[in-house]
Amino acid sequence: MRRWVLIIICAIQLSCYGQVTEKVKGVSFVASREKIAQEHVVEVIELHANHAALMPFGFIKDINSPEIIFNTDRQWFGETKQGAMQYIELLHKNGIKTMVKPQIWIWKGEFTGTLKMASEVDWQILENSYDKFIITYAEMAQETGSELFCIGTELEQFVLMRPEYWQRLIAKIRKVYNGKLTYAANWDEYPRVPFWQDLDYIGIDAYFPLSEEKTPSVAQLKAGWQKQKENIKSLSGTCSKPVLFTEFGYRSTDQTAWKPWLVDRHEEPVNLTAQANATQAILEEFWPEDWFAGGYVWKWFIEHKKSGGAKDNRFTPQNKPAEGVLRKFYKAY
Template sequence: MISRAIVLFLVLLGCQTTPPFVYDGPRLKGVNLVAPRQQPGSESLAAVREMGGDWVAVVPYGFCRKNEPHFYFSGNMGDRGKWQWWGETPDGVAETIRMARQQELKVMLKPHVWMQGGSHLDLMFDREADWQTFEADYRQYVLHYAHLADSLGVDLYCITTELDRFAVARPAFWSRLISEVKTIYKGKLTYAANWDRYDQIPFWNELDYVGVDAYFPLSDEQTPSVNTLIANWKPHLRRLKAISYRLQKSILFTEFGYRSCTFSAQRPWESETDCTASETAQANAYAALLETVWSQPWFAGGFVWKWFMTDAHKVRERDQFSPQGKSAQVVLRKNWQ
């Protein structure tokens, strides 16, 4: 007769349908670059390497308007594209990649949609004709930068950033697009999903990393302690671990960051709300993420939001996200070096 203990063991063994996943590569330690208005000096990325970083994300923007189906980028704007900042132009993107190479930094190319009059997160259309118009333009955009990524030997191509409603609504389009990208670019691929929708994306199996823009809400306190934030990471870690195990893929934080403001861990994605300056709140949030998430066996690393190649950001209120010259940069250096 089989003992009850053995029966219980066999039942539990049968329930183990999703084996653990372990990422066996080096953690990506990166920053998302802000495109500068003018070409910076060749030494502008040295600080990333000095801090212990080894990757940069280069972000070429494309543009659309809310409820209009046309999409514009450097490849279809002609003379209208001359107003773009240097770092957003094709020449600027290519030169930024070369500058990163000079500092022995690896590169993720990460196209991003800028929607006038609304949020790219909620891009949707009611008419099939509008979807097809937009998709035709958008396909050109993604393939344009796939060619650039291939020609310059980019290490990782993030095919799109946070178009999650689009991704869920039109999975057949995305599968075709990913197949086309793979005929052009032979490196690794990811997609940057928003923190609250990453588990809904239908095409993770076709990519190499599960990319997450990790603006998870962590605390309603004004300046939460590192220990409080670590404790509040636990439910998010469970969800991330579950999708990693289910897909047998590593999780990559394509963006993570906090403003140097009080309440910065409450709704970390917000950039337009009032800010009472607090380097401590930002530094504590960085410390908790690095201590809690970075050592997870399924975690592949992440990219700070955001990093400037020049000092011009010092006059712009919105750029409280940058850790540069603040206590958060000290935390990053301590962990990354």
């Protein structure tokens, strides 16, 4: 009898992971000044991607400011509501699902995870401003039929210091949006997020440090993943939620897996092999797992032929060996 109870419990737990029937094979679609055209979507299809993250932006003038400015005529087309809607419409016409992932940029590139207010008055202003920002795009996600919506990206201090606000926000979003919800936690933030139970996916921006080697092998990188992977799997089991890598990717530089989160303009030597190896390792480690829902590679520019290439040391895999790794793996899944 006890054996059958355990079997039933395990079956229930597996069903609670969110019924991952199709892996997200995604790209993080970088907003452009212009509308997207069919030729830009064809290149995503040829990658065998089935999802794209769209990122309308809000702006904060400095780290101490509580006001979010968004959806203005001073922004690039793809960063606005109109632009995101045009992107989604064309992607959907081509059978590519979408995640709306509104993001904040703070002047001078200050890390959003440090955003916090010095007074209760400013906290209230920030919360009201964030409400307007997020609900605008949650309503847009509902209108366009977007399959996923991300309620925030790497906002650790905001989340930890104002947990009640986030509970209220999630309830507000649920009233206007019927799709699946996630939050994009930074790689070192995700264990402390207090509201995973209220979302559909545990979202992680997966820039975990794995190796200090100049050109780590796939085997070395997979070994580097083991402790982190076990921790991620454990949280997934505890929360009975599947894990989604809301961002993953590596720069094509030496030591790319040492501090993968670096987005500054440091000019490390180009290392295409290191990027390809790191991409292969993360795909092989996570995509076969039944508790893992997939992820969105960082990042994909609409002008594919002009992006990336052999001399580029940035994140995009476009026109690099890492793109071939992605294409082969995405096709297999």
